[in-house]
Amino acid sequence: MTRNDAVVVGAGPNGISAAIELARSGRQTLLVEEADVIGGGTRTEELTLPGFHHDVCSAIHPAAIASPFFASIGLEVDWVQPPIPFTHPLDGGRVAALQRSVTTTAGALGEDAGRYRKLMGPIVDNIEEMVEVSLNPVSLNPKHKTAFARLAMIGGLPAALLAKRFHTEEGKALISGMSAHAIRPFHAPATAAVGLMLGAIGHAHGWPMARGGSASIAAALEARFTELGGVVELGRRVTDISELDADLTLLDVMPPAAVAIAGGRLGSSARRRMERWRPGSGVFKVDWALDGPIPWADPLSGQTATVHVGGSYAEVAAAERAVGRGEHPKRPFVLLAQQTLFDDSRAPAGKHTAWGYCHVPNGSTVDMTDAIETQIERFAPGFRDLIIGRAVRGPATQEQHNPNYVGGDIGGGVYGLRKVLQLGYSAPYRLGDDVFLCSSAAPPGAGVHGMCGFLAARAAIG
Numbered sequence: 001m002t003r004n005d006a007v008v009v010g011a012g013p014n015g016i017s018a019a020i021e022l023a024r025s026g027r028q029t030l031l032v033e034e035a036d037v038i039g040g041g042t043r044t045e046e047l048t049l050p051g052f053h054h055d056v057c058s059a060i061h062p063a064a065i066a067s068p069f070f071a072s073i074g075l076e077v078d079w080v081q082p083p084i085p086f087t088h089p090l091d092g093g094r095v096a097a098l099q100r101s102v103t104t105t106a107g108a109l110g111e112d113a114g115r116y117r118k119l120m121g122p123i124v125d126n127i128e129e130m131v132e133v134s135l136n137p138v139s140l141n142p143k144h145k146t147a148f149a150r151l152a153m154i155g156g157l158p159a160a161l162l163a164k165r166f167h168t169e170e171g172k173a174l175i176s177g178m179s180a181h182a183i184r185p186f187h188a189p190a191t192a193a194v195g196l197m198l199g200a201i202g203h204a205h206g207w208p209m210a211r212g213g214s215a216s217i218a219a220a221l222e223a224r225f226t227e228l229g230g231v232v233e234l235g236r237r238v239t240d241i242s243e244l245d246a247d248l249t250l251l252d253v254m255p256p257a258a259v260a261i262a263g264g265r266l267g268s269s270a271r272r273r274m275e276r277w278r279p280g281s282g283v284f285k286v287d288w289a290l291d292g293p294i295p296w297a298d299p300l301s302g303q304t305a306t307v308h309v310g311g312s313y314a315e316v317a318a319a320e321r322a323v324g325r326g327e328h329p330k331r332p333f334v335l336l337a338q339q340t341l342f343d344d345s346r347a348p349a350g351k352h353t354a355w356g357y358c359h360v361p362n363g364s365t366v367d368m369t370d371a372i373e374t375q376i377e378r379f380a381p382g383f384r385d386l387i388i389g390r391a392v393r394g395p396a397t398q399e400q401h402n403p404n405y406v407g408g409d410i411g412g413g414v415y416g417l418r419k420v421l422q423l424g425y426s427a428p429y430r431l432g433d434d435v436f437l438c439s440s441a442a443p444p445g446a447g448v449h450g451m452c453g454f455l456a457a458r459a460a461i462g
């Protein structure tokens, strides 16, 4: 067995990013992945019918386009930018839309126009600093003090309080759709931060997708890694750190797996931290092959790849509250992507794909297909008639596909203050003298941005 300077276990976007940073520092690095393909949450497969290419996990990439690490390595992805970052249909053919321009978005919000401009304007005007603050661990001595203060004071709020500032159904709906990405009830602290940052990135950078599918992101990352002399080994599940011969080991896994793999090498406080970790709510996902584009009742949802399907703020809040209580909402909040409207390489001519999921209690076994499709049909009458193929993945299948999705949790653990406030630079990543956590269970958490991997590698390099 060749001794490596570093081994990274798990080739999701964070694992590959960690491996790139280690290789960039001149270390001979091996990247080991249990699946037969690289990418973890950034894979694309023919899940329904031949010729229909579906994003198995991530689909829409605001975090990737804003990622300082991806920018630093000149990641070569052909980003497709739909004209509108996202829409949020309401009953009666009405719709709220986050447009690229703050002014245009605000202009459609009637009496909420000024409130929206006042909220989003300063964040968008200082987007690079805001992104740096939000995609790094919280520091007691932040480099960008104003950006940090803004994020702490407004972002630290529950999304419910942020939504209260708005009076129109459209304004409230925008806040609800963005904040629901936290996968937490809206009364939970800091849920506003997720919505604000995703919205602000939408204005500044768009909500793009990768041409050909999110597997293109994994391929671009892999290309960088191998250019730097890195080696990838697929189809190998690591169960014990003693199998690996390296000076440094970085784990792109969830905390229970980190304990199982490297238990004897963990420091006592890191071990306690890993054992306190809890998975968040799960997701139930459906991919569709369609005979035509989704017939939205509103005039704007055909101009975006991302549609927040859930109705009014009150309905979305109720759905997320139900999931938080361990219940299955009758009218779930559905995150929907319609990639083929802007990327015809993903389906045969004239045909389309759609991707959608809703939140469910962790480990749920309830089939949400009908509830999801009923919600879409409500805002796009005729949707059901277009379905020619369907693939369904509940929490158990998600976890089978990728052990990091514990009970269907795609967020790397419960989002909340405990996760946000992991103080210190190296502490959140260091598990032992030579073992580090580089997955989305570490700061800054879920999403395809590679920052957990990059920051863990920097902590390991020292």
Ligand SMILES: Cc1cc2nc3c(=O)[nH]c(=O)nc-3n(C[C@H](O)[C@H](O)[C@H](O)COP(=O)(O)OP(=O)(O)OC[C@H]3O[C@@H](n4cnc5c(N)ncnc54)[C@H](O)[C@@H]3O)c2cc1C
Pocket (backbone or CB within 6 Å): 009, 010, 011, 012, 013, 014, 015, 016, 032, 033, 034, 035, 038, 039, 040, 041, 042, 056, 057, 058, 059, 060, 061, 062, 063, 064, 236, 237, 238, 239, 252, 253, 257, 283, 285, 357, 398, 401, 402, 403, 404, 405, 410, 411, 438, 439, 440, 441, 445, 446, 447, 448, 449, 452
């Ligand atoms: C349905 C769904 C939709 C999503 N939508 C979006 C989206 O639109 N935009 C976005 O930014 N993010 C989205 N995400 C989240 C995003 O995919 C994750 O946050 C991201 O992939 C986390 O990256 P990671 O590298 O930490 O882990 P992962 O991507 O989960 O990769 C971990 C890898 O480690 C491997 N592994 C685990 N254990 C072992 C072991 N013992 N030995 C060897 N290999 C191992 C796994 O097989 C996997 O390949 C979505 C996720 C899902 C599931």
